[in-house]
Amino acid sequence: MTARSTGSPSGSPSGRPGPASSRTTPPPGATVPEPSGPDRRDLDLKLADYDGCFGCGDQSSDGLRVKQTGITGTEVTGEFTVLEAHQGAPGLAHGGVLATAMDESLGSSAWVLGKRYVTGRLETDFMAPVPVGSTVYLRSWCTGVDGRKAYLQGEGRIGGPDGPIAVRAAALFIEVPEEHFSREREG
Numbered sequence: 001m002t003a004r005s006t007g008s009p010s011g012s013p014s015g016r017p018g019p020a021s022s023r024t025t026p027p028p029g030a031t032v033p034e035p036s037g038p039d040r041r042d043l044d045l046k047l048a049d050y051d052g053c054f055g056c057g058d059q060s061s062d063g064l065r066v067k068q069t070g071i072t073g074t075e076v077t078g079e080f081t082v083l084e085a086h087q088g089a090p091g092l093a094h095g096g097v098l099a100t101a102m103d104e105s106l107g108s109s110a111w112v113l114g115k116r117y118v119t120g121r122l123e124t125d126f127m128a129p130v131p132v133g134s135t136v137y138l139r140s141w142c143t144g145v146d147g148r149k150a151y152l153q154g155e156g157r158i159g160g161p162d163g164p165i166a167v168r169a170a171a172l173f174i175e176v177p178e179e180h181f182s183r184e185r186e187g
């Protein structure tokens with residue numbers, strides 16, 4: 001594989017501090033579990049691959065339609081293309097859209113762990129503007145699990161999977177029971 005322009009998952013692009021605060025950094029003793037494997041992921045397929053999802057669903061016309069491209073351990077890669085509907089400033093992706101893409105990517109990595117997780121806290125660093133028409137290459141991985149809490153980090157690159165980092169994120173996901181989703185649907 002070609003060397004990435006800004007280093008390893010824990011690297012610090014442009015010399016800036018890493019994206020994680022104390023609330024998104026795993027405590028001492030947290031471990032990264034072995035992913036539960038494809039069989040376990042299949043159990044959650046209906047929720048994880050919900051067609052109406054703004055992040056990944058095919059039925060969300062202005063959604064991001066993030067496509068998953070690979071899973072290695074807890075690392076999940078994906079990509080999406082920035083549309084005109086995703087603009088903030090003219091010709092450039094809205095920061096909230098990029099944060100959503102990171103939420104989607106981080107969430108995919110959390111779900112690979114084989115339990116149901118929702119985002120509790122999401123922290124983002126916007127490193128470079130992202131023009132409409134760009135493909136954003138997403139990559140997320142788990143940095144530790146402590147009880148119900150899963151800690152994730154991720155990044156979005158432009159110009160190619162090894163191109164410069166445009167956005168990076170750290171997050172705390174919380175494990176929830178299945179009822180969490182039925183309760184939300186009932187309003």
Ligand SMILES: CCCCCCCC(=O)SCCNC(=O)CCNC(=O)[C@H](O)C(C)(C)COP(=O)(O)OP(=O)(O)OC[C@H]1O[C@@H](n2cnc3c(N)ncnc32)[C@H](O)[C@@H]1OP(=O)(O)O
Pocket residue numbers: 023047048049055103104105106107108111117118119120121148149172174176
């Ligand atoms: C493939 C699928 C991809 C999906 C990608 C998209 C993912 C999403 O966007 S999910 C949608 C956005 N998120 C949500 O809607 C979540 C809304 N929030 C909630 O439902 C609840 O607040 C929830 C479940 C996160 C936590 O509530 P609850 O279950 O009562 O747990 P609670 O006791 O408050 O917290 C559990 C622990 O997490 C900690 N915690 C919870 N939230 C935070 C936070 N924001 N920051 C730091 N710590 C937190 C608590 O302090 C507590 O820690 P400890 O056990 O040490 O005391």
